[in-house]
Amino acid sequence: MFGLTYKKFDSMTYVIHKVNGAVKREGRGLNFFYFAPVSNILAIPLGSHDIQFIFNETTRDFQNITTQGQITYVVANPKALAEYFDFTLSDAKNLQVENFEKLNQRLNNEAQMATSAFIQSLTLKDALRSAKAISEQITSGLQASQAISMLGVEIVSVDVLAVRPTPEMAKALETETREALQKDADEAIYSRRNFAVEQERKIKETQLNTEIAVQEKQKQINEKQWDIKVIDAEKARTLREMKMEADLAVEEQKTKLTELQAHNDKRIADAKGYMLEKTLQPYKNLDWKLLMAIQPGNLTAIDNIGFAFRELAENADKIGTLNITPDLLESVIRNEKTK
Numbered sequence: 001m002f003g004l005t006y007k008k009f010d011s012m013t014y015v016i017h018k019v020n021g022a023v024k025r026e027g028r029g030l031n032f033f034y035f036a037p038v039s040n041i042l043a044i045p046l047g048s049h050d051i052q053f054i055f056n057e058t059t060r061d062f063q064n065i066t067t068q069g070q071i072t073y074v075v076a077n078p079k080a081l082a083e084y085f086d087f088t089l090s091d092a093k094n095l096q097v098e099n100f101e102k103l104n105q106r107l108n109n110e111a112q113m114a115t116s117a118f119i120q121s122l123t124l125k126d127a128l129r130s131a132k133a134i135s136e137q138i139t140s141g142l143q144a145s146q147a148i149s150m151l152g153v154e155i156v157s158v159d160v161l162a163v164r165p166t167p168e169m170a171k172a173l174e175t176e177t178r179e180a181l182q183k184d185a186d187e188a189i190y191s192r193r194n195f196a197v198e199q200e201r202k203i204k205e206t207q208l209n210t211e212i213a214v215q216e217k218q219k220q221i222n223e224k225q226w227d228i229k230v231i232d233a234e235k236a237r238t239l240r241e242m243k244m245e246a247d248l249a250v251e252e253q254k255t256k257l258t259e260l261q262a263h264n265d266k267r268i269a270d271a272k273g274y275m276l277e278k279t280l281q282p283y284k285n286l287d288w289k290l291l292m293a294i295q296p297g298n299l300t301a302i303d304n305i306g307f308a309f310r311e312l313a314e315n316a317d318k319i320g321t322l323n324i325t326p327d328l329l330e331s332v333i334r335n336e337k338t339k
Contacts, residue, residue, distance in 0.1 A: 006033045007089075009043060014078035016042040026079075041089040044078035045096060048156060051104040055112045063124040063169055067115065067134060069160040071107055071142070077152030084151055103151065110148055111158070114141020125173075128163050135160040 009015050011029035018024065018040040025032065028046065055067040075081055085099040118137045119127055127134075139158040142148055148155070165173065 004033055005036050007031070007041065012045060012047045014044045014046050014075070016044075016079070016082060018042070042082050042087045043089045043096075044075060044082055044087045046075050046078060048072055048074045049100065049104075051107060053108045053111055055115065057112075057116055057119040059122055059124045059127050060120060061123050064166050065119065065124065065127055066162075066164045067119070067160060068162045068164070069135065069138075069158065071111060071138070071158050072156040073107065073153050074156055075152060076154035080150065080152030103153070106151070107142065107148065107153070110142055110145050111138045114138050114145070124165060124169065128165065128173075131160040131163050134163065 008031045009029055014026070014028050015030045016023060016026040017030070017032065017034060019035075020038050021040070024039075034041065049072070051071050051073075053067075053069055053071060056064060057067065058064055081087075081103075085102065087096065087099060115134055115138050118134065122130060135158050138160070139155060142155045142158065164170065
């Protein structure tokens with residue numbers, strides 16, 4: 001009513017209220033009444049803003065690449081920004097959109113200037129692998145830019161999303177990479193086969209070495225067994241020699257014992273013969289008839305008949321005829337048996 005108006009702003013808007021060109025109030029999220037005919041209100045958004053960029057640059061080896069990414073920034077000094085752009089609150093037109101389009105274009109230009117020299121110093125392949133380095137280069141270039149600092153803008157982040165060559169070069173690189181990968185694959189197959197052959201050779205060498213070691217060990221075992229057999233044979237020979245020596249010693253002892261026994265027997269026989277000779281010496285010159293007569297015990301009839309027959313035999317040349325009947329002998333023998 002009568003030009004008096006109430007205005008309410010959110011917390012993400014920095015408000016500058018000027019009356020007749022002088023600042024009456026300023027700050028974030030203000031609510032106030034103002035008299036429209038003499039008031040001028042500036043509303044600067046403080047939230048973060050994202051802008052997309054696409055740069056076309058030429059690398060050191062004269063190849064075109066396209067760099068695509070995003071810059072995120074915030075208005076750090078709204079008063080400084082209001083010095084370069086018109087943020088007057090107006091219902092007639094949307095000044096904020098035009099202001100931020102201009103601001104975004106300036107940021108794009110500064111970003112391209114910050115990265116142009118860097119990309120031109122790289123080869124195509126290096127540039128395609130340098131997204132992070134390009135992002136850091138843009139960030140440092142924007143942060144060091146005096147123009148950006150004067151605008152009161154603070155860079156939050158710069159993200160390089162893609163670095164692409166031309167379609168023809170991309171196809172050529174794909175072919176080159178594919179051939180390189182195929183070559184690497186062939187080399188990997190060759191290396192794997194070579195490794196397999198090498199491993200097989202090592203396995204065979206290990207097997208042969210194992211067999212040689214087994215043969216050497218078997219040889220040592222055989223030699224040891226032979227040595228043991230030789231030692232056993234030597235011990236057996238020694239035992240046999242010891243046994244033979246013991247048997248010889250026993251036989252020698254037996255021989256000595258036999259000789260001693262024979263000597264003793266001879267001495268005993270000599271002694272007996274000498275005794276018998278001395279015993280019979282008195283009877284040596286006696287007649288046998290006298291010896292028979294002095295024999296201890298009685299002579300039998302048979303003994304006497306035997307003596308008679310002996311006398312007859314000794315004097316057979318003197319006897320002419322002699323008759324001896326069996327009855328005589330039978331009667332004598334029968335009488336002798338009955339005794």
